[in-house]
Amino acid sequence: GESVGLHLPTLSVQEGDNSIINCAYSNSASDYFIWYKQESGKGPQFIIDIRSNMDKRQGQRVTVLLNKTVKHLSLQIAATQPGDSAVYFCAENTADSGYSTLTFGKGTMLLVSP
Amino acid sequence: GAVVSQHPSRVICKSGTSVKIECRSLDFQATTMFWYRQFPKQSLMLMATSNEGSKATYEQGVEKDKFLINHASLTLSTLTVTSAHPEDSSFYICSASTTLDTQYFGPGTRLTVL
Numbered sequence: 122g123e124s125v126g127l128h129l130p131t132l133s134v135q136e137g138d139n140s141i142i143n144c145a146y147s148n149s150a151s152d153y154f155i156w157y158k159q160e161s162g163k164g165p166q167f168i169i170d171i172r173s174n175m176d177k178r179q180g181q182r183v184t185v186l187l188n189k190t191v192k193h194l195s196l197q198i199a200a201t202q203p204g205d206s207a208v209y210f211c212a213e214n215t216a217d218s219g220y221s222t223l224t225f226g227k228g229t230m231l232l233v234s235p
Numbered sequence: 236g237a238v239v240s241q242h243p244s245r246v247i248c249k250s251g252t253s254v255k256i257e258c259r260s261l262d263f264q265a266t267t268m269f270w271y272r273q274f275p276k277q278s279l280m281l282m283a284t285s286n287e288g289s290k291a292t293y294e295q296g297v298e299k300d301k302f303l304i305n306h307a308s309l310t311l312s313t314l315t316v317t318s319a320h321p322e323d324s325s326f327y328i329c330s331a332s333t334t335l336d337t338q339y340f341g342p343g344t345r346l347t348v349l
Contacts, residue, residue, distance in 0.1 A: 129276050157340075162326075162345070163342055163343060164239075164241075164328050164340040164341050164342045164343045165279065165328070165340045166340075167339075167340075210278060210279070221267075221332060221334075221337075222281065222284070223269075223281070223330075223338060224281075225278045225280075226278065227277075227278050228277075228278050
């Protein structure tokens, strides 16, 4: 069950603002990173990914930045909308024994006010 | 494409009973399927990895005799929670993979054990 006192970091923004969600990963051997969006009661939804040979990748309204030196990943959402409200997880992928293993970060709750 | 379904979406059972959750890849064949557990306001934790036709690989701390995983075909994996207790109440999410680094997630199953 839920640990007493455990809560997700929360980022509160106004509609139209840009949002930046940060993530620190642990394994320097990880070669592929993914950001997921999870709405309440649903499974994770793929947003954007980046491989370790890149430091930036852009999608529609989203940009992922990767800093391998400090093992840091960020997700930037431009012109944030109320529909972006959700929990965002970064995940690092390590390929081992022929298949991938994803390790998820703790998550950040994004709250967008109209 | 790449749709993964889970059934049931919600299940309530009495303590001591067993519950089976199905995970299906609807439009592709999954060489590997993964099972995750997520407690409220926490991240996804990998429970086990299964390849079609072989025994599942369980993460440390996950009891293989309590969480039985069967991966009988390239489109179906099942997780059976045996002798369920209230502390097993959680959100169980599966994913399916065809390649080394892409996992497609199901919508999750909410298990409540009374």
